Amino acid sequence: MKSPLRTPIAVLALAAFAAAPAFAATKYGKGVSEATPVKLSELMARPDDYVGKVVKVEGLITEVCAKRGCWINVAGDKEFQTIRIKVEDGVIVFPMTDKGKKVVAEGTFKKMELTKEQAIAKAKHECEEKGTKFDPASVTGPSTVYQIQGTGAVVE
């Protein structure tokens, strides 16, 4: 006897196949605009010129938040430089397998002045996320942190 569920199951399977992500660039959040990307070296050389502005950067994902996928570190055109793209928890979730992939991301460039206590709390929190041991001596004083409050990204 023909199962009454045969047709709905076939339709669902087709819909799932159609909705499956293609093996191409993955868009997160709002994606990115057509704006010209700012070089990371330029951003880091004159950060105060960009504070509060929407910037688009591109580079290599060197690290992904191991807990919630809520940030990525991106390396740009110069060695030893990275910037953090922080996104809203749950709105964008970067999978850990995005590490090492190319990304174009966009968001508002932010400056945060941290007291020594805040810098310690931040470093401690990051160590907890990575599962590494925290050494309070690694934070010697107040610090200034620049990051991008990301609204969208495209990962290749």
Added chain:
Amino acid sequence: MNWRKLNNVLHRDLGYLAAGLTLVYAISGVALNHRHQWNPSWKLDVEARSFAPIPVSDRDTMTAALVESLALPGPPKSSFRSAPHLVELFYEGWSVKADATAGTATVERPRGRFALREMNFLHLNEPKGIWTWAADVYAVILGFLAISGLFVLKGRNGLSGRGKWLAGLGVVLPLLALFFLLWRPGDSGPRGEGEGEGRGGGRPRGEARPEAGARG
């Protein structure tokens, strides 16, 4: 068919339909509730390796030397240095972090947690698009199940009997939780109208401090 019979038939069949996804959301919900303690979707396999230290030079030379020293399967897709002696090599789905001067390396392989990764993928609406609509339909069905469930039985065990007390408790408990979590003694006026720290409608208990924005 009278309205109660129709209500019960719909409650039964939509209940069957929603059972699978309800379990997905329930299991994933518990996992996501504790995401400050663990990564509910991924786990990281870390393997420590050691090798004879290699001299600090340019990235390409160091990368080639590391591939050979660690017997890695060919050149990486990409690489990066966070400091002259710290090199990271990225392969498809895994990476190597090496300290060239200390001769130590860690091979990191993220793996999706069995079933949880997929459940969280749906729960967090990562696919967006058509899944947004599917989740909306599911939410409407859940809402219907909540209301129709109130009217399944009549009499002593129905809404007019013990049902009203249990349903009332279900409303009162979250309201009490909101009251105790959001309001402090001395609060006056709705939250957000007052200025300053602590009283007169300041930030609710437990809300992130300003510096938390600097964290992950």
